[in-house]
Amino acid sequence: MKLFKSAHVYAPQYLGQKDVLIAGDKIIAVEDNINLIASSFVEVIQTDGLILTPGFVDSLVHITGGGGEGGYTTRTPEMHINEAIKGGVTTVIGVLGTDAQTRSLENLLAKAYALEEQGISVYCYTGSYHYPMVTVTQSMKHDIMLIEKFIGVGEVAIADHRSSQLTAHEMARLTSEARVAGMLAGKAGIVSVHLGDENSRLDLLHDVIAQFDIPITQYYPTHINRSRALFEAGIEFTTKGGYIDFTTSTxxxxxxxxxxxxxxxxxxxxxxxxxxxxITMSSDGNASLPVFDHLGKLIDLQVGQVCSLHQAMVDAVKQFDVSIEDALTSITLSPASILQLKTKGCIAAGLDADINLLNAHTLAIEAVYSKGERVYCDGVSQLKIPF
Incomplete structure (x- = not known):
C-alpha cells in the first residue's frame, strides 16, 4: 500500500488538499485525512506542495514507429517506454499509419504486450490509413471482438493524398462494422480518423452522418490543429456533438x-x-512529421515525441490561460471517456492507480506511478528492463 499525504489533487477537477491511498494497482481511498501507521506494508509519501493528477492518456502513438514517406531510411523508430513515462503518460493507444505493409498489426500487438509487461497500459487500433483494412483475424469485427487490445479501428486517413480516397458508403460500412463489434465486445468501437491537408477536410464524415444512421460520436478525428481552416471545420464538427483531437508533436x-x-x-x-x-490532445508519438511541397514531394521529416503531450498541457496553462482542470481533462478524462477506458483518466476510489506528481509552480513532472508502481522519479526511470 502507498499513502500520498497532503497532495493538491486534480482528479482532474480540483478536489483540494487530500490524502490518496492505493493498494496494488488500484486507488482505494481519496479522503481529507487518512491515518495509517507506516509499516512494512504501508509506504507513506509526503506530497506537501505537489499536485497529484491522473496518469496521462495518449490516444495516438505509433509505438512500432511510422514514417517511410521518404524511403526506407525515413522509417521512424519504435517508442521506448521511457519516452512515455518521462512525459507522465501511463496509457497509450498504439496505431499503424501510412505503412501497413512492412509494419504489421502482429508487431503492434507484440509491442503492446511488451510495454504492458514493462509497466504501462496499452490498447490498440486495428487497421491503418488504408481501406480495405489490414487485420489480424479474418475481419475487423473479429479483431475488435476477439483480441482484447483492439478497441477500435484507425487511424483511417481522409482528406490526404496518402489516403485510399474512401467514398461515403465505404466509410459508413467500416464504421458500422467497428461500432457493432464494439457494442458486442463492450468496447468503444471508435474510428480514429487522420485528417490531411486537402480542402475536403471533414466533408466525408458529414456526408456519412447525413446519409446513414451513424452517430457522430463514432468518429475521433485527429490533427484538427493542422491549419486554421481545418480548426474551424473542427469547431463546427463539435457543434453537432463530435469529438476533436489536437496533435502536440510539431x-x-x-x-x-x-x-x-x-x-x-x-x-x-x-x-x-x-x-x-x-476535446483531447494526443502526441502522435514516433510518427513521422513530414513536410511536403505544393507538388506533394517530401522536403523535411522529423519524429513525433510522446513527451510533447505534457509540454502542451503546461503551455496551455502557462501561455494561454487555460485552467489546470481543463488542460488536464484534455489528456486524461476526455480521451479515457471517448475510448471507454473506464478505469483510466480520473483519481477516484476503485480506479487504476496511475498517478503523476507535478511541481505546483512549474507543472514539471516530479514522479510517475503506473499501476501502483513508481516508474519515474526526479528525472530518472525506475524501470529495470533489458534494453
Missing part, C-alpha cells in the same frame, strides 16, 4: 506553414464554447 517549419500549436488550439476551442469533454 516543428517550427510545420507551424510556419499554418499549423496551430495544440496548446493554443485548446485555448481557442474552449473560448469558442466547445465543452472540454469533446
Amino acid at each position: 516543428t517550427a517549419q510545420i507551424i510556419e506553414q499554418g499549423e496551430i500549436p495544440a496548446a493554443q488550439a485548446l485555448a481557442l476551442a474552449l473560448k469558442q464554447g466547445v465543452p472540454v469533454h469533446q
Whole structure:
C-alpha cells in the first residue's frame, strides 16, 4: 500500500488538499485525512506542495514507429517506454499509419504486450490509413471482438493524398462494422480518423452522418490543429456533438506553414464554447512529421515525441490561460471517456492507480506511478528492463 499525504489533487477537477491511498494497482481511498501507521506494508509519501493528477492518456502513438514517406531510411523508430513515462503518460493507444505493409498489426500487438509487461497500459487500433483494412483475424469485427487490445479501428486517413480516397458508403460500412463489434465486445468501437491537408477536410464524415444512421460520436478525428481552416471545420464538427483531437508533436517549419500549436488550439476551442469533454490532445508519438511541397514531394521529416503531450498541457496553462482542470481533462478524462477506458483518466476510489506528481509552480513532472508502481522519479526511470 502507498499513502500520498497532503497532495493538491486534480482528479482532474480540483478536489483540494487530500490524502490518496492505493493498494496494488488500484486507488482505494481519496479522503481529507487518512491515518495509517507506516509499516512494512504501508509506504507513506509526503506530497506537501505537489499536485497529484491522473496518469496521462495518449490516444495516438505509433509505438512500432511510422514514417517511410521518404524511403526506407525515413522509417521512424519504435517508442521506448521511457519516452512515455518521462512525459507522465501511463496509457497509450498504439496505431499503424501510412505503412501497413512492412509494419504489421502482429508487431503492434507484440509491442503492446511488451510495454504492458514493462509497466504501462496499452490498447490498440486495428487497421491503418488504408481501406480495405489490414487485420489480424479474418475481419475487423473479429479483431475488435476477439483480441482484447483492439478497441477500435484507425487511424483511417481522409482528406490526404496518402489516403485510399474512401467514398461515403465505404466509410459508413467500416464504421458500422467497428461500432457493432464494439457494442458486442463492450468496447468503444471508435474510428480514429487522420485528417490531411486537402480542402475536403471533414466533408466525408458529414456526408456519412447525413446519409446513414451513424452517430457522430463514432468518429475521433485527429490533427484538427493542422491549419486554421481545418480548426474551424473542427469547431463546427463539435457543434453537432463530435469529438476533436489536437496533435502536440510539431516543428517550427510545420507551424510556419499554418499549423496551430495544440496548446493554443485548446485555448481557442474552449473560448469558442466547445465543452472540454469533446476535446483531447494526443502526441502522435514516433510518427513521422513530414513536410511536403505544393507538388506533394517530401522536403523535411522529423519524429513525433510522446513527451510533447505534457509540454502542451503546461503551455496551455502557462501561455494561454487555460485552467489546470481543463488542460488536464484534455489528456486524461476526455480521451479515457471517448475510448471507454473506464478505469483510466480520473483519481477516484476503485480506479487504476496511475498517478503523476507535478511541481505546483512549474507543472514539471516530479514522479510517475503506473499501476501502483513508481516508474519515474526526479528525472530518472525506475524501470529495470533489458534494453
